Amino acid sequence: MSKILIACGGTGGHLAPGIAVAEVLESRGHECVLLISQKQVDSALIAKYSHLNFQRSPGRAFAGGIFARLTSFISLISGFRFARKQLKKESPHAVLLFGGFVSVGLGLAARLARIPVLLHEANCCPGKSIRLLKRIATRIYLPDGVKLPGVSAAVIRYFGYPVRQDIKHSLKADAWRRMGINVPNKLLVVIGGSQGATALNHWAISNFETLAKHGISLYCVTGLGKSSQSSIHQVDQYGEDIAATLVPFSDNMGDVISAADLVVSRAGAGSIAEIIRCRAPSILVPYPYAADDHQRANALMHERHGAGMLLEEGNIDQLTNEVLDLIFNDWLLAKFKSNLERLDSADAALRTAIDIEQICMAHQFIPSQEFKPVI
Numbered sequence: 001m002s003k004i005l006i007a008c009g010g011t012g013g014h015l016a017p018g019i020a021v022a023e024v025l026e027s028r029g030h031e032c033v034l035l036i037s038q039k040q041v042d043s044a045l046i047a048k049y050s051h052l053n054f055q056r057s058p059g060r061a062f063a064g065g066i067f068a069r070l071t072s073f074i075s076l077i078s079g080f081r082f083a084r085k086q087l088k089k090e091s092p093h094a095v096l097l098f099g100g101f102v103s104v105g106l107g108l109a110a111r112l113a114r115i116p117v118l119l120h121e122a123n124c125c126p127g128k129s130i131r132l133l134k135r136i137a138t139r140i141y142l143p144d145g146v147k148l149p150g151v152s153a154a155v156i157r158y159f160g161y162p163v164r165q166d167i168k169h170s171l172k173a174d175a176w177r178r179m180g181i182n183v184p185n186k187l188l189v190v191i192g193g194s195q196g197a198t199a200l201n202h203w204a205i206s207n208f209e210t211l212a213k214h215g216i217s218l219y220c221v222t223g224l225g226k227s228s229q230s231s232i233h234q235v236d237q238y239g240e241d242i243a244a245t246l247v248p249f250s251d252n253m254g255d256v257i258s259a260a261d262l263v264v265s266r267a268g269a270g271s272i273a274e275i276i277r278c279r280a281p282s283i284l285v286p287y288p289y290a291a292d293d294h295q296r297a298n299a300l301m302h303e304r305h306g307a308g309m310l311l312e313e314g315n316i317d318q319l320t321n322e323v324l325d326l327i328f329n330d331w332l333l334a335k336f337k338s339n340l341e342r343l344d345s346a347d348a349a350l351r352t353a354i355d356i357e358q359i360c361m362a363h364q365f366i367p368s369q370e371f372k373p374v375i
Contacts, residue, residue, distance in 0.1 A: 002030045002360035005092040007107075009036030009057065010100035012193060013122055013270035015045050017349075018098050020162035022052055024353040033090055037102055040224050041195055048251050057102050058082055079105030087113050093360040094118055094138075099129045107133040116363050118356060121146070122161055122269035124297035138359060141352060143269070145301075157355060160348035161273035167254040169278045175259035178252070184240045185215035186327050189260035189280070193268045193287075196223010196248075199313055200264060200285060207320045208244045209234055214324060218244035221256065254278060262327045264319065267299035267310075275308070276343050281336035282308035283322055306339040
């Protein structure tokens with residue numbers, strides 16, 4: 001049995017795949033400790049995974065002006081000290097880092113301790129943490145087709161995005177029943193990622209009357225702190241009651257996405273992976289201020305695979321027409337679903353877990369003073 005320390009906090013896009021890999025590793029007899037952030041979103045996401053061992057790590061994102069950067073640097077030092085204590089306490093055989101500020105201190109501390117450093121990058125544009133740590137990594141897991149300059153091809157694996165076991169495709173009628181909603185005709189689901197999207201929330205509420213006239217019900221996951229749970233009702237052209245349901249958070253995203261005839265979403269890697277798993281045609285609206293514009297790169301790749309459409313937030317005034325054109329186009333929706341099924345990497349978490357097993361096993365037979373990462 002091996003022990004793996006997993007840094008995956010800060011955003012749903014980091015935490016969700018960390019949970020997915022940890023569940024597979026533990027099912028195979030290994031022990032995992034997951035380091036998460038102090039953020040509210042982390043607390044919400046882990047609530048249903050009480051069987052996993054989560055520990056909170058200090059730290060904050062690298063962003064803002066001079067004062068914020070100084071604060072981030074101080075936080076990095078604090079995170080590094082915390083990481084060294086954790087490594088001494090847990091004595092892991094490897095550390096798996098999903099990016100973000102939680103990863104940096106642990107990666108550096110693990111390298112000094114000669115513990116294998118494994119990196120996972122979910123986005124089509126590798127983030128700052130991955131770029132910083134890439135040369136000390138024993139293994140780097142990347143999305144298909146993504147290059148990382150300065151790294152040997154022997155280090156890289158293209159296994160896809162690990163999706164949690166509870167995110168599954170299901171029949172729409174079953175998903176509606178479990179969600180407790182009534183859908184007379186079509187359902188549009190709007191999701192803004194783990195932290196919500198103000199622009200998408202505003203669009204959904206402002207345009208619901210128009211959508212309802214065409215018989216389109218709405219289910220909008222607004223994001224923690226952005227609204228309380230509520231519903232709005234309109235009547236369509238045939239006198240049917242059409243509802244808009246607004247919820248700040250859902251821990252059953254498999255049902256939420258499977259329930260949709262069409263999804264409007266931000267373009268984080270986690271959201272896209274869950275959309276693929278649940279076979280949901282989508283219109284992706286990338287967050288325009290995402291680091292390195294990675295959401296736009298993700299959405300472009302998704303569109304090129306013929307699995308959905310990209311719409312820039314600057315053109316959000318066109319979104320209503322795009323929704324109306326697409327949600328009633330059964331031929332195109334079926335084409336998207338066929339391509340989504342082809343894209344689904346159902347074994348990504350398992351393939352990643354098996355690779356980690358092999359690295360841990362190899363490391364246990366190499367004296368720590370002789371172990372060096374492959375670069």
